Amino acid sequence: MNSPSKSAKGKGKTMSQDYDDLRPIITYRHILSQNLGVRDPLRVIALCDSDAFYAACERVRLALDPTVPIVVQQWESLIAVSYPARKYGISRMDKIKDAKKKCPNLVAVHVATYKEGEKEPGYWDNVDTRTHKVSLDLYRRESSKIINVFKQTLPNGEIEKASIDEAFIDLTRPVREKLLERYPHLATVPEDAPDGADSPLPPPPLINWDQLGVLIPLTPQDEVSAQDELSNVESGYSTTWHDVALSIGAELMAQVREEVSKQLGYTTSAGIARNKFLAKLCASYKKPNSQVIDRQSILRNDAIPYYLRPMPFQKIRFLGGKLGDALAKEYDVLIVGDLLTISLDEMQHKFGENALWVYELLRGIDRNEVKEKSTLFKSMLASKNLPKPITDPADGQHWIRVLAAELALRLKDAREEVPTLWPKTIVLHARKGYETSRSKQAAFPFTKNVTVDVIALAGNKLWKELMKDVTSINITSVQLAFTGIEAAETGQQMIHGFFKTRDAQHPPLKRPRSNSDDPLDKGVESETPNPPERQELSLTSFVCERCHSRIALGDVRAEWNEEQRASALAMLRQEHEDFHFAQDLAGASHPIKPRSSKPVSTRSREPEPKGITKFFSKK
DNA sequence: AAATACACA
DNA sequence: GGTGTGTATTT
Numbered sequence: 098m099n100s101p102s103k104s105a106k107g108k109g110k111t112m113s114q115d116y117d118d119l120r121p122i123i124t125y126r127h128i129l130s131q132n133l134g135v136r137d138p139l140r141v142i143a144l145c146d147s148d149a150f151y152a153a154c155e156r157v158r159l160a161l162d163p164t165v166p167i168v169v170q171q172w173e174s175l176i177a178v179s180y181p182a183r184k185y186g187i188s189r190m191d192k193i194k195d196a197k198k199k200c201p202n203l204v205a206v207h208v209a210t211y212k213e214g215e216k217e218p219g220y221w222d223n224v225d226t227r228t229h230k231v232s233l234d235l236y237r238r239e240s241s242k243i244i245n246v247f248k249q250t251l252p253n254g255e256i257e258k259a260s261i262d263e264a265f266i267d268l269t270r271p272v273r274e275k276l277l278e279r280y281p282h283l284a285t286v287p288e289d290a291p292d293g294a295d296s297p298l299p300p301p302p303l304i305n306w307d308q309l310g311v312l313i314p315l316t317p318q319d320e321v322s323a324q325d326e327l328s329n330v331e332s333g334y335s336t337t338w339h340d341v342a343l344s345i346g347a348e349l350m351a352q353v354r355e356e357v358s359k360q361l362g363y364t365t366s367a368g369i370a371r372n373k374f375l376a377k378l379c380a381s382y383k384k385p386n387s388q389v390i391d392r393q394s395i396l397r398n399d400a401i402p403y404y405l406r407p408m409p410f411q412k413i414r415f416l417g418g419k420l421g422d423a424l425a426k427e428y429d430v431l432i433v434g435d436l437l438t439i440s441l442d443e444m445q446h447k448f449g450e451n452a453l454w455v456y457e458l459l460r461g462i463d464r465n466e467v468k469e470k471s472t473l474f475k476s477m478l479a480s481k482n483l484p485k486p487i488t489d490p491a492d493g494q495h496w497i498r499v500l501a502a503e504l505a506l507r508l509k510d511a512r513e514e515v516p517t518l519w520p521k522t523i524v525l526h527a528r529k530g531y532e533t534s535r536s537k538q539a540a541f542p543f544t545k546n547v548t549v550d551v552i553a554l555a556g557n558k559l560w561k562e563l564m565k566d567v568t569s570i571n572i573t574s575v576q577l578a579f580t581g582i583e584a585a586e587t588g589q590q591m592i593h594g595f596f597k598t599r600d601a602q603h604p605p606l607k608r609p610r611s612n613s614d615d616p617l618d619k620g621v622e623s624e625t626p627n628p629p630e631r632q633e634l635s636l637t638s639f640v641c642e643r644c645h646s647r648i649a650l651g652d653v654r655a656e657w658n659e660e661q662r663a664s665a666l667a668m669l670r671q672e673h674e675d676f677h678f679a680q681d682l683a684g685a686s687h688p689i690k691p692r693s694s695k696p697v698s699t700r701s702r703e704p705e706p707k708g709i710t711k712f713f714s715k716k
Numbered sequence: 717a718a719a720t721a722c723a724c725a
Numbered sequence: 726g727g728t729g730t731g732t733a734t735t736t
Contacts, residue, residue: 151725169725174727176725189725190726208729231729236725260724260731418722478730524718536718576729 115437115460119398123338125286126294128277135372135464139276139339141268141346142467144376145354145367147243148390150262151177154239155206157362167204168196172226176208180390209235211503218503230481230499234507236261239361246360250353257467265373266353267467268346275345301338309347310369310393313379313400340397343369347395354393364391371398374463377414379404401461406434413458420451433459473515473584479503480576486530487572493560494553497525500577501552508547508579517586519543520579523552525559528574529567537562541579552577 121138128139147153151169156179161167166182168175170193178187178196185200197203209218210229218232240261247256247264253274255267277284283298290296306312314320315334346369354365368380375396382394396404410433411421427447430436436459444452457463479500487493512518523541528534537559544551556577564570638649 149725171725171728176728226728233725233729237730262725414723420722474731475733476731480729482728522717526718533719538717574728578730 116402118462119401120337122297124292124295124297125283125290128273128283128298129294135466137269139269139273139342140371141272141342141369142371142373142376143266143268143346143350143367143369143393144259144263144373144380145247145266145350145365146263146380148364148366149177149179150240150363151208151236152179152182153363154236157239158235159204159206161204163362163364165204166200166202167206168193169208170205171208171231172224208233211499213499216502217506226482226484230479230496230503232503233261234510239363242361243357243363243365246357247353250356251349254349255467255469257470259377263377265376265467266350268349268369269342271349272342272345275349276342279345298338301336301341304336304340304344306344306347306395309344309351310367310395311382313382313394313396313404315397315400316403334399337398339371343371343395343397347393350393354391358391366390367393368396369393370396372461372463373465373467374414374458375401375461378408398461405459405461406432406437408433410436410459416455416458420448420455423448424455473518474511474582476578476580476582477504477507477511477520478576478578479507480526480574480578482574483572488570490560490564490570493527493564493570493572493575494557496575497556497560497577498549498553500575501556502549504552504577504579505547505549515584517584518582519585520547521581521583522579523555523559524576524578524580525556525563526574526576526578527560527563527572529571530573534574534576535563538580543585 123138127133127137130137133140152167155169155177156163156165156167164181165179166185166187167179168182168187169177173192173194175187175189175191175193175196178189182196182200182203185203187196187199187203191199193205197205207220207224209220209232210224211218211232212221212224212229218234221229240258244256244258244264247254247266251266251268251271253271255270257265257267259265280302286294286296319334350367350369354367357363357365366380368376368378368382370376370379379394379396382396409431410416411425411431413421413433415421416424424436425431428436428439439456441452441456444456446452448455481496481500483496487496508518508520520541522538524536524538526534526536539555539559541555542551641648
């Protein structure tokens with residue numbers, strides 16, 4: 098092979114073997130293989146994040162000029178500071194007062210809040226943490242808009258939303274397409290290739306990086322020469338095909354970011370490298386203390402050692418927490434370079450499971466894939482910290498209702514995109530003072546109209562459970578969450594799941610026999626104990642307009658008053674509507690997924706009050 | 717089912 | 726540094 102690896106490796110003299118995979122030999126087989134995944138030597142990953150995202154969202158919402166200094170405040174503190182505002186020395190640590198002192202013409206926007214009595218979040222005067230609840234909805238919406246632009250611009254790129262303002266993009270496929278388009282001779286193995294498809298590729302072309310972004314320097318010399326716009330060729334560096342791939346990736350990212358800017362008005366920064374970890378790391382190249390934003394950085398493999406070695410490892414994702422602390426303490430060091438002398442054996446001894454992963458990370462290796470997480474959320478949380486702890490249980494109910502209202506709205510919105518979204522469980526967390534928070538959870542029914550009442554009812558029940566063995570109520574934080582959110586599968590399978598959950602905790606739905614065309618519902622029927630008296634029919638049953646059958650409450654409690662019966666009936670009506678909804682879905686679509694192989698669970702549940710009555714259970 | 721850890725604006 | 730979210734792992 099005529100690879101110039103010697104000169105490149107020479108630069109890392111001390112520990113060259115630590116970075117021995119920076120210039121792998123790339124063959125025709127590599128180029129032509131489609132599914133090499135994380136071992137693809139031409140892998141190109143980008144991390145794109147929005148600059149001062151919350152501040153940018155408010156700036157766009159208010160149609161302000163990008164140069165205005167703007168901050169987003171939450172009560173008296175700041176949660177986002179635009180880059181123009183940072184020029185005044187404002188940081189997120191500042192209180193709003195100090196920020197305004199530093200910049201008198203600062204635009205300060207308080208984050209939207211739910212206010213008691215108001216159905217939707219808004220931007221009110223005189224927000225007060227005692228009466229209002231923060232809403233981050235705008236940012237979630239804008240975030241998903243950005244993701245959509247990514248998808249639309251890069252139909253072949255794999256996209257993983259990493260946080261509200263960040264996404265990883267696997268550019269390997271779109272890059273390969275462009276590469277073959279531009280260098281068609283790579284697509285066919287030459288007749289005279291010594292090892293056929295396993296022969297190395299011919300030498301790559303030189304790259305003009307001018308418009309593609311900031312190149313992370315290869316060496317200290319490179320760092321100064323870069324400022325003079327000297328070409329890399331002169332410093333004895335030789336381009337690799339992976340560099341070419343990176344440069345095409347940079348081209349694509351520049352396009353994507355331009356689209357985001359044009360369509361939505363957000364500036365973004367990006368990092369482009371051979372894996373997720375490095376992409377993320379280099380996205381913030383020189384960002385912390387400078388105002389340089391709206392740009393992308395490119396980390397060539399050969400630049401990895403020089404870039405990584407002086408890096409404080411606790412800044413690396415996943416090493417910011419306890420693990421990073423432990424490493425720092427154990428070896429009394431701070432930067433990546435210091436840890437390179439630790440052998441894998443030794444690390445495994447001290448850190449077990451995590452060792453290999455960390456060992457590789459320090460050497461610029463990261464085998465994690467970019468996995469499309471379908472923007473669909475797995476959980477949805479609404480939470481409220483209470484500066485003045487609550488002591489009255491009624492206040493608990495109040496906040497739960499507020500949180501429930503938010504969840505109801507958010508779920509409704511989410512269902513506009515994916516109508517079958519179904520939170521399987523509901524969880525209530527509560528924290529007392531400085532104690533760690535305690536939680537209770539319960540299954541959440543499949544319901545088409547998830548109303549505030551249904552959520553609040555469930556939340557209140559959990560609240561009671563949580564408070565029952567508590568002597569003094571002084572709650573400082575309340576969190577209500579949906580977890581296990583999934584798109585219910587349509588088709589027979591859904592009907593199946595629908596009934597299964599019913600069976601577990603609801604009385605069976607009453608259906609007329611004439612409608613009983615579904616083999617799944619055998620045995621579901623004919624257990625209405627004693628039909629109510631004629632004159633009471635309207636209080637305990639109703640006739641469905643769709644199937645014209647009379648649906649009755651199964652077990653009417655004598656102690657229920659009229660109001661309770663009405664509620665129970667309303668819920669039964671909803672359940673029945675849900676049944677039709679589920680049936681419509683099943684009928685309207687072809688089964689997409691194969692039947693799950695999960696066995697139908699046969700557990701039985703006894704102590705719970707059944708069905709609707711559980712919502713009325715006292716204590 | 718409940719608690720803990722980590723990340724990020 | 727505090728509040729509000731989210732995910733994944735451990736107990």
